[in-house]
Amino acid sequence: MLILHLSDLHLSRYGETGTWSAADTDQRCGEVLHQWERWEIQGLRSGRKNRPAKLRLVDPEGVVHKLRSWPRRDDDKAVDRLLALAMERHETSAERLIVSRPSPEELQGLLRMDPANTNLRFLQMLDQVLRVEPDLVVITGDITDNGFGYELVRHYLAPWIESRRLMAVPGNHDSYDMLPRKGRKERAAVKDARFRAFAQGLGLTLGEEGAWVQRVEDVALVGLNSCKPPRTPLSASGMVSDSQLRWLEWVSAEPELRTARLRIGLVHHHLLRMPFALGKRSPIEVAMRLRNAPAVMRxxxxxxxxxxxHGHRHHGYMVQLPAHPMVVSSPSSTLGCKFARRDYAWVLDLDQEHPHPLMHDFAGLRADMRPGASVLSRRLDRLVE
Ligand SMILES: [Fe+2]
Ligand SMILES: [Fe+2]
Incomplete structure (x- = not known):
C-alpha cells in the first residue's frame, strides 16, 4: 500500500498567494472606470482633492488584486496592464480549471506567464505524482492559501475521495489570518466552516476540536488540528489543544488504533525544530512553531x-529519534522545498515492516534546478510496477 504525502498546496481562487483585502472595506468608494467579465478597474478618490488618486483591480467576488497609483498623463498603458492581469487570473480560476483542464502544453504556457501560480502548479504536480498510483493520499494542511480552492482538490482527487482514501488536516492558512485586520475572528469562523465541510466530504468525522481517526485496512491514521490561533498578531504558530491530546490517549486504547499494524499521525505544524542546516544557523522559529511541541510528541x-x-515549513526532511515516531516533514507540493530547491513528494510503501519515505521528484518549470530522476525515484518506479 503506497501512501503519498502532499502538503502546503496554498490553492486559491486564481492561484494567487498572499494577503488580500475586500474592496468594500475601503471607504474611498471606487468609481468603475472599466469592466471586463465582471472584473472592474476602479478609481479611488483621494480624501483631499476629490479626484482619482489610485487605480485598483477588483475581481467578481469583490477582492482587490492590484492597487497602484493613478497613472501619469503620458502613461496610458496602466489600465491595459490591469486588464491583462484580470485576463490572466480569469484563465487560472479554480472554476475554469475544473470546467476544462488545460493540456500539458497549455499548462506550460500558462506557467510561463505566471510561474508561481499555485493552482497551475497543483495540476502540473498531480500529472506527475499520481503516476505512482498511490493507494492513499494525505494532505498535511495549508490546502488553501486563504480558505478558497478546496474544489480543485475535490475535483482532481475525486477517485481517492470516493474510496475514502484521501485524508487531511487543516493548516494555519486554512484557519486564520496572520495580520491583525478587522474581522479576523469572523474570517476564522468562515474558514473553519469551509475546512469542516471539506473534511466531511472526505468522510472524516471531526471531533469538536478537529481531531479524527480513520482506519484503512490494517493501517490507522489519526489527524490532529494544530491550528489554534496565537494571541500575538503576525504569527503563524500553532498548538494542539490538551483535550485533543487526552482524546489521543483514549483512542490509542480503542481497537481502531490498538489493533492496527501501523499507526500514522497527521498534523500541520512541525514537532521538531529544524534540526540541521548546511553550514548555516538553523532558521529562526519565531512565529512559526508548534507552541506545545514537546507535549504533542510525548x-x-x-x-x-x-x-x-507534517508540513508548514516548506522544508522536507525525515528524522528518526530513538524510541519516538519517525517524523516526516513535507515540502510545499506546489511552491517547492526551501531546503533542496527542487520539487518532490514523499511516498512510503506501508507494506514494509519499517516504511521509509522515498523522494518522488516531479519536474516543475524550473528545469535549470532539476538534477534529473533520482535513484530513489527510479526505485520507486520499480516498486510500482
Ligand atoms: Fe504553508
Ligand atoms: Fe503553515
Missing amino acids: ACTAANLDIIM
Missing part, C-alpha cells in the same frame, strides 16, 4: 504512533 509516542507527517 502524547504521540505514548499512543504508539509509528510515523508523524
